[in-house]
Amino acid sequence: MRSGLLADLSAEGAALDELLGALAPADWARPTPAAGWTVAAQVAHLAWTDELALLAATDPVAFAARSAGDPADAVDRGAAEGVAAPSAALLARWRAGRERLADALSSIPEGTRLRWFGPPMSVSSMATARLMETWAHGVDIGDALGRLPHPSARLDHVAHLGVRTRGFAFAAHGLPAPTAPIRVELTREDGSSWTDGPEDAPQRVRGPVLDFCLRVVQRRPRAALALVAVGPDADRWLDVAQAFAGAPGRGSEGRHLGGTEQHRAR
Incomplete structure (x- = not known):
């Protein structure tokens, strides 16, 4: 089951990547429904969170150091720092981070628990949360571009x-x-x-x-x-209903950390 889930996580990222790869540079500055967040900020957030998930999977000590403090503040900082990069560099960063995370998750032994912002998570729970967040922020990006959400088996x-x-x-x-x-x-x-x-x-x-x-x-x-x-x-x-971490109602703001305590789904 885990291999199929990881394949679906990769496919969800690829679907959003296809949309982003066709954008003109000006499109990255389009506002999304998340107040104050552009398309670039949405991608920067995904890149930042994938990088944290990679640390959780490969270096728990480094993850603890980087995730210290208020998670909400860290989310905003991660998005803001990513937006400062050119769109091509940001897209390349997200692509590389997704690939490294997929490789790391696929090599972790069954039964391993990963540190995160709440209690430790299984690999399947982490992958499910990353898929959910990739899709949710993809909806935000699609809304900014006038694209309706496309239902898939994922x-x-x-x-x-x-x-x-x-x-x-x-x-x-x-x-x-x-x-x-x-x-x-x-x-x-x-x-x-x-x-x-x-x-x-x-x-x-x-x-x-x-x-x-x-x-x-x-x-x-x-x-x-x-x-x-x-x-x-x-x-x-x-x-x-709320399948993401954070305070109630924050989903429309696009600021949530997929995979904290409530994402122990599998």
């Missing part, structure tokens, strides 16, 4: 993470996590289904996989999505 990983982080999402909003099971029934673009939870659960969430993923990364308001909730816990979940 969204299964984002949906998985969205479900596994339900308890965290409630806690982040100061709410108790529901104890009753919730059935999730999502439809892929090809008409097939992605499901989670007991078939006989009275509470349910239904809708397109793409819409569910956009909601759990908070890239679209609930009212704009074709998601249906049955039951009070399911309904509240769609209000607070």
Whole structure:
């Protein structure tokens, strides 16, 4: 399973890379929905976070030193420093970092736990979080360029993470996590289904996989999505859903560290 997940992580990066590689230099300065962040800032953030993930995988001491302090401040600094570079250099940096991270993750023995901003993570959890974040920031970049999000089979990983982080999402909003099971029934673009939870659960969430993923990364308001909730816990979940680290509601700002404590999904 891990090899398939790592292949999907590489494919998600390649899909965004294809879009970025076709941009004119002026396009890198376009504002994205994340307040104050340009296309370049989004890519700089991805490059910075991949580099931190690489340190977590290869040099825990160096990771601890570089990640010290307020994570939110570090995110902003990492993005700001990256934006100062020419777009070609920034793109090359992100490409090289993605490749090094993929190589490192593929060589780590099963069962290894990686240090991160919360409790240690498995390699699969780290890869899932990096895929989620690459896709989410890719949505921001696509929005800046007038490109609609394209659903792919890789969204299964984002949906998985969205479900596994339900308890965290409630806690982040100061709410108790529901104890009753919730059935999730999502439809892929090809008409097939992605499901989670007991078939006989009275509470349910239904809708397109793409819409569910956009909601759990908070890239679209609930009212704009074709998601249906049955039951009070399911309904509240769609209000607070959050598959990324950070304070509630920060997804629309684009400032989140994929893979902290709530991303222990696998």
